[in-house]
Amino acid sequence: MTENTTPEGTQSIAPFIVQATDTTPSVSFIPDKLFFNISGNATSFQTAEIFFNAGKWIIQYDKQLDLLQRENKIQALNLVFEFNLVEANNACLEALKILISRIELTNSRDVHIQIKWHYNSSNEKIKSFLQQYIDGYRIFFETINEKGVPSFFIHPTDISPKIFFDTPNSVFRISGTSRPEHPRAFYNQIEKWIECNGKQWMMGHPFDIKMRYYNTSSKKCLTDLLFLINKIYRDEKQGLVNWYYDFEDNEEVEIIKEEFEPILQNLHFNYIPRKGKEFTL
DSSP, X not given: OOSSSOOTTSOOOXXXXXXXXXXXXXXXXEGGGTEEEXXXXXXXXXXXXXXXXXXXXXXXXXXXXXXXXHTTOOSOEXXXXXXXXXXXXXXXXXXHHHHHHHHHHTOOSSEEEEEEEEOOTTOHHHHHHXXXXXXXXSSEEEEEOTTOOEEEEEOOOSSSOEEEEEGGGTEEEEEEEEOOXXXXXXXXXXXXXXXXXXXXXXXXXXXXXXXXXXXXXHHHHHHHHHHHHHHHTTTSOOEEEEEEEETTOHHHHHHHHHHTGGGOTTEEEXXXXXXXXXXXX
C-alpha cells in the first residue's frame, strides 16, 4: 500500500495530458505520480470536449482502482485534484461540474478524493461558482485564494457531518450527524488540514460544534480533533469552543464537561442552547 505512487507490479493506464492554449486549460492526470491538475483558461467551446474526455479517463482509472482493491493491492489511497482556472465561462463551468461529479464517484472507502481549488477573489464568476456548488459535492473541498488563505468544506450526508472551515471569514464549524462506517478515514483528512493550517489560521477564532448526534467511534475522532486544536494554544491564551446543545438535554452538557473539559485544558467551552429543530448547519 502506498499513498504516493501506484502499487508496484500493477499495470497503470496511460496519463491523460492536454496542453494549454489561450482559451483552453492544461490537463495533467498522471496516475503513477498521483498528480492530477487542471490549470489555465476555460473560455472556448473546445474546453467542454476536453472535460468530457477527462471524465472518460476518470471512468477507466476508477475501474483500475476497483480492480486493485478487489485484488487487495491497495488499502487506502488519497487523491488530490488541483484546479487553478484563471478565467472560465458559464458553459465551461457547467462542463466542469460534470467532470467533478465523475471524480466524486471515485470516492470510496479505500479511495479518498480531495479537490484543491486555487482562485482569485477578484474573479466574481469563479468565486460565485465555488460559493454555489462546492457544498453539493460529498468530497473534501479546499479552496485557496490569491493570498494563500485555505478554506475547507465537506458536504453533510445522513451519516457524516458538514465541515465548514471558511478561513477568510474566520468561521470554523463542524455540524450535523456523525456515524460513518469508517470514521477514521473521514476524520483523517480534517486532522491533516488542522495540522497544516490550524496554528496559522484557526488561532484566535472560535471553533463551533453543532452536532445533532455522534456515535461512540465518532466521539473518539471528535476528541482527537479537539486535541489538535488544544495543541495550537499550548503556551498561548486559551482557545474557545462554542458547543451548541439541545436546551432540553442538560445531560449532554454534563457529559461534555466531564469527558472533554478535563483533558483539554487550553480550551474554554462556551455552551449555547438550541431549541428543538432550530439547528443551522
